[in-house]
Amino acid sequence: MPFGSSSNAGASSSSGAAAAATAGGSSGSGRSPLTRQGTVNRSMSGLTRHNSMSGSPVRRISSQQMMMNAVGGYNGPGVDKPRKYIKGPLKDAYNHVHGPTVISVDQEYMVACKTIGAEPNSWITDRLRDDRGFSVNSQDLLGGMWVSLHDTYVGERGFIALLPLLDRNTQWTSLDASNNGLRNEAVLHLVDMLLRPHHRDRDISLDLSRNPISEGGGKALLELVTNHSHIGHVDISRTRVPRRTAMMIRRELERSHKDQNNVCANCQNIMMADAIFCRRCGHKRGPPPDSENGEAMTDAATTD
Numbered sequence: 001m002p003f004g005s006s007s008n009a010g011a012s013s014s015s016g017a018a019a020a021a022t023a024g025g026s027s028g029s030g031r032s033p034l035t036r037q038g039t040v041n042r043s044m045s046g047l048t049r050h051n052s053m054s055g056s057p058v059r060r061i062s063s064q065q066m067m068m069n070a071v072g073g074y075n076g077p078g079v080d081k082p083r084k085y086i087k088g089p090l091k092d093a094y095n096h097v098h099g100p101t102v103i104s105v106d107q108e109y110m111v112a113c114k115t116i117g118a119e120p121n122s123w124i125t126d127r128l129r130d131d132r133g134f135s136v137n138s139q140d141l142l143g144g145m146w147v148s149l150h151d152t153y154v155g156e157r158g159f160i161a162l163l164p165l166l167d168r169n170t171q172w173t174s175l176d177a178s179n180n181g182l183r184n185e186a187v188l189h190l191v192d193m194l195l196r197p198h199h200r201d202r203d204i205s206l207d208l209s210r211n212p213i214s215e216g217g218g219k220a221l222l223e224l225v226t227n228h229s230h231i232g233h234v235d236i237s238r239t240r241v242p243r244r245t246a247m248m249i250r251r252e253l254e255r256s257h258k259d260q261n262n263v264c265a266n267c268q269n270i271m272m273a274d275a276i277f278c279r280r281c282g283h284k285r286g287p288p289p290d291s292e293n294g295e296a297m298t299d300a301a302t303t304d
Contacts, residue, residue, distance in 0.1 A: 072200065074192035076223040078216045083185050085116050085160055090192035094163040104135040108164050118161040123152040128165075141169040148176040155181045160189055167193055173203050178235070179210040187217035191224045205233040218245035225252045232257075 074090060086093045093116075096108070103111070106128040113120045127143070130136055142149075142165055154162065159182055166172070187208070193199060208221075218241035225231045234253065236246055257263045266283035277284055 072196040074188060074195055074220060074223060077219045078184065078188060081216075083188075085157060085185065086189065090189050091196075093160050093189040094167040094193050096164060096167070105138070105141060105165060105168065106135060108168075109162065112161040112164050113158075116157055116161050118155075118157040121152060121154050121158055121162075124154070124162055124165075138168040139171040141165050142172070144169070145172050146174045146176075147172045148174075149180055150176050150178060153180055156183050156186045159186045163189055163193060167199075170198050171202075174205045174207075176207040177211070178207045182208060182211040182213060182217075184214060184216035184220070187213055188220050191220040194224060195227060200228055200230065203230045203232050204228070206231070207233075207235040209235045209237045209239065211239055214240040215242050215245060218242060218249065222249050222252065225249055225256065229256060 079090065106125065109124065109128060110120060112118075124142070128136060128141070142162070147166065147169070149159075159177065159180060166175075194204065206221075208217075213236065217239075218236065221234055221236065221241075222245060225234060231253065234249060236249070241249075254263075264278040264281065264283055265286060267278060267281040275285070
């Protein structure tokens, strides 16, 4: 909402007084020079100044917003709301800050569980060491490229506790966290992690179905699919996300896939960014078969 305006530099004193009265104060009320030049709108994306001469918006991004864009993370609705488990910034859920020493993955999981007050999950701990008792490679954590929590019920607190492990693995492309009791707080931490630079350069699919996620989590997921260009699929079926928000998420995904030519022209299946053939129908990336045949027949007729 506009919160201040004043007269142009060449306006008369009477018009300046009228403009100041409209804004709710005189021109000498101590407002910033930016406010005296035009109307300022504060928004999530920064500062937008409407020039009082031309009326055209002039966008100004604050230094804080530029810094947040550089480091990534979630800055959308609900980011400042009180949380039950992590009181500080969202990134504190998966930050690897343990002093000067580097600890193993199983030690990090135990520290995270203790910090958040979660009981270590035996299904998780069994997969943190290989058959010889050594810690698994970070790229193989929780299943490697395909992370599935379908066989266990970690709960919201337990899911947040394993985020440091999920953050270490920068190769996974699919996460199945369906039916795990996740709520909005867990989704906010997950979205914040996926919007960091080291998770934004690969295709990612999420299955968050059958979780009590509501509108807050849905808005965070909408921010994710809007700002992460490699989100391939988000399943939020049988959740409490409002239908309108779910529709917006689906439309944003469809727009992103079309922009990147990731929709199969034959069966409309969503293809991975590096896929050449569709997994559903086997069609090669490009126009549908009928159009290819039609173009070939047209070319032949033109040649004849």
